[in-house]
Amino acid sequence: MIVLFTDFGLADPYVGQLHAVLAHAAPGVPVIDLFHAVPSYDVRAGAYLLAAYACAIAPGAVFVCVVDPGVGSARLPVMARIDGSWYVGPDNGVLAVLARRAQRVESYAIRWRPERLSDSFHGRDLFAPVAARLAGGEQPAAEPAPLTLPDWPADLAQVIYIDHYGNAITGTRASSARCRADAGSGT
Amino acid sequence: MIVLFTDFGLADPYVGQLHAVLAHAAPGVPVIDLFHAVPSYDVRAGAYLLAAYACAIAPGAVFVCVVDPGVGSARLPVMARIDGSWYVGPDNGVLAVLARRAQRVESYAIRWRPERLSDSFHGRDLFAPVAARLAGGEQPAAEPAPLTLPDWPADLAQVIYIDHYGNAITGTRASSARCRADAGSGT
């Protein structure tokens, strides 16, 4: 299973383009739109939301995590095996909170590059193809490298998302600790 | 085919979590996002909208219908076979309008419970797994029980939803009677 977690929004064509790439590169693999409403470009909010929402997904998934204001700059693409699932995305901290709270983390700088890499859409050109390979049991060229871990608190006592029911989501661990039971406060 | 009808909204992670559960529990079964924009917690609006929109789906489907302000309270989980499709959800009236307008209704209180049942997300923990079983031809533990039928009018002459074109949808039966031809007023 491939799980998408981004700040792409649903209205724009970017999520559909990810799906199109994945339908070709990972035929038959279910692709789940977990969350595309990370506040735009807000890597820190994304990191805490990912830690809260990812735990509702059974281990063995491959996550594509894209909140990437630095796309096209020097920040590296990274893939990490965290508590039994793969996570692919930019090495800008978006995986940091998840990794800090995890039992087991193995991280790699991705060396594989596509034939054509746009400046602005690595989600489609790089992260999705890498996720497709991982979902197929293939390991793209990569080498061990530590994840970037920004100096963020273990728990963030700040509202980072308000769902459409009006529930305010913070970066504190309450929901995460009781993850399976409380993840999401939807009906 | 499993069809989702909820007040979860599309932006939040709740729909994706349903899909993730279903991808595991009902692999290969198509899952259709019919409607996630029932006004939040509005069971009555949901009941009339379900009656209007469900008839566009060919019989033989399994619907997951979740508008569930009473989640975690005493209201029972229910499943009903209504005119050839299964409907799974809380027994709070969300199936009532559909059932009243139907030719054939068989309803059951669901006795099956998951190992872990959150207080706040029975859609994911209970209704989706039950739907997956029904879609696979398996019948979860349940016993015959009548549906809760609130004292709502046969037709509700009130606007309950306005679509993005500006079409106002009421709870009257016009659209339902000529269901296949007029369901939805999209282009």
Add this chain to the structure above:
Amino acid sequence: MIVLFTDFGLADPYVGQLHAVLAHAAPGVPVIDLFHAVPSYDVRAGAYLLAAYACAIAPGAVFVCVVDPGVGSARLPVMARIDGSWYVGPDNGVLAVLARRAQRVESYAIRWRPERLSDSFHGRDLFAPVAARLAGGEQPAAEPAPLTLPDWPADLAQVIYIDHYGNAITGTRASSARCRADAGSGT
């Protein structure tokens, strides 16, 4: 692969109804929601956006393109093979910009009609079933006919869509010429 491009919006039940029809008529074929946010009824904006976004999809796809304010009127249903993909929709100009910029275009008036054709939802009743047939290698009854080509400029120097990051999309060809590399300006 079937690709959906419409002005249906995501909140309403119309996209789900398309998916339900396609799941029956084209089982196992991936269906991609490329874009449902064409400004309502704006055929011209849709035509330029389609030309910009379609090129991110590998040839061999079948597109369902519905921006159709004249549904139920005299405008004809059309299907066209354009640079290796099929496009199905109303012959109102929505395919015109794409066709003008293409290398190869073969267009046909669709003669096939469903048993029941609503006045208001040809997307579900006609275009989706035709797309399903094309995706299955079957050619619905049709005869060669030129596409309607409205008198629109080759490039439209006007903002036709603003994405959720705030990027303004125009109808000029910059993005199209460097399609694969720049299509979409998402992260």
